[in-house]
Amino acid sequence: MNSVINYLSCAALWLGLAVKAPDLLRHRHDPYLRAICAVLGLAGLCFLLGAPPTVGAVNRLSGVPNLAAPLTYAAITGYCAASQVLVVHWRGGPRVRSTARRWTLAYAAVVLGIGVAFALGDAPVERRTDLDTYYATTPFIAEMIVLYLVAHLTAVSVTTVSALRWARQVRGGLRAGLLLLGAGSLCGAGYSVVKLVAVGARWSGHDWSALGTTVSPAAAGLGALLVVVGVLVPLAVSWVGEWRRASRAYVRLEPLERALDDLLVRRALRLPRPRFASPATLLMWRRTSIHNALGHLDAYGDRDLYDRTRADALAAKGDPELAGATAWAAVITDALRHEAGPGRAAPPAAGTVPPPAASPDPAMLARIADVLAGTVRVPGAPAVPSGRAPAGTV
Numbered sequence: 451m452n453s454v455i456n457y458l459s460c461a462a463l464w465l466g467l468a469v470k471a472p473d474l475l476r477h478r479h480d481p482y483l484r485a486i487c488a489v490l491g492l493a494g495l496c497f498l499l500g501a502p503p504t505v506g507a508v509n510r511l512s513g514v515p516n517l518a519a520p521l522t523y524a525a526i527t528g529y530c531a532a533s534q535v536l537v538v539h540w541r542g543g544p545r546v547r548s549t550a551r552r553w554t555l556a557y558a559a560v561v562l563g564i565g566v567a568f569a570l571g572d573a574p575v576e577r578r579t580d581l582d583t584y585y586a587t588t589p590f591i592a593e594m595i596v597l598y599l600v601a602h603l604t605a606v607s608v609t610t611v612s613a614l615r616w617a618r619q620v621r622g623g624l625r626a627g628l629l630l631l632g633a634g635s636l637c638g639a640g641y642s643v644v645k646l647v648a649v650g651a652r653w654s655g656h657d658w659s660a661l662g663t664t665v666s667p668a669a670a671g672l673g674a675l676l677v678v679v680g681v682l683v684p685l686a687v688s689w690v691g692e693w694r695r696a697s698r699a700y701v702r703l704e705p706l707e708r709a710l711d712d713l714l715v716r717r718a719l720r721l722p723r724p725r726f727a728s729p730a731t732l733l734m735w736r737r738t739s740i741h742n743a744l745g746h747l748d749a750y751g752d753r754d755l756y757d758r759t760r761a762d763a764l765a766a767k768g769d770p771e772l773a774g775a776t777a778w779a780a781v782i783t784d785a786l787r788h789e790a791g792p793g794r795a796a797p798p799a800a801g802t803v804p805p806p807a808a809s810p811d812p813a814m815l816a817r818i819a820d821v822l823a824g825t826v827r828v829p830g831a832p833a834v835p836s837g838r839a840p841a842g843t844v
Contacts, residue, residue: 456501459674463494488532530605531557567594623687634676696729750785775817
């Protein structure tokens, strides 16, 4: 059962690492991303090395009984260092780098102490699951065990307090992630506390090794699950939010694209629709099609119509942005009619007429689409005499 917990915990943590890895590749010099990826990677390594089958394989391949123990403890200590560095970057401040460096050096000294203690001690009998309690009274090996447990307890305690304290200051997905991360770190603290209790019982002549072989792995496994979910929740919430915003924006632009559809088809201005695309990609595709059409209508825009319509809408509504969208909708409708009309005059050369206004940005495109959808009345374009020359660009 311990092996299953270890391997599942390792898989969960490395899944979180795989999710964060693309961000790390894009932002290699971001210390926060490096720290969080180190936490996930080293935590998974701890579970992998601590699984009884892995312990047996390491000991057998190395020919050194219980060599897996100091390797696992070193990985745990590395995880502790990464956790502390992560907390330092969370807190921020003017001395982030120096504080992170001190924590790193402190835990590097712990790793060195673990290696020295194991080399000086004597642990000839292989113990895959209960080495902590079995060698709790063995010189140097006992010191190695206490050293890694205290270092681990310190790190997870600081992480728990920092995560829960920060969670009180934020909202949304980040708060949920921090609460889960704090709860996972608290479970990690339970792992160390239970191990220390079992070791203390061994010092007093009692055999509580079952605590270290049953309760501790369960606490560590639950903690790993909560930590990885805590890391993934803010990412998932952010992704879902972006997905919903892009989907709403895509649907919102549909009336504008529908108004331009005949032009897009007739002039082959629409790019091929991407297949199996995300809402953000579809939104970009729709915006590109709209801009292609508006670019083609450049020379058919009527500056006077824009100014009159905007002035009327501003007087009626008192909203400059809505007035601009209303004017653009009128100009686009008028330009489409003249561009497609039989016997239309050829458009003037580029640069010979002033544009109605600056090219609409994404927010303005959405407002124009709202106007065309009928949520705002569009003033009708005035009749244009036959042979009218365009007066502007769209």
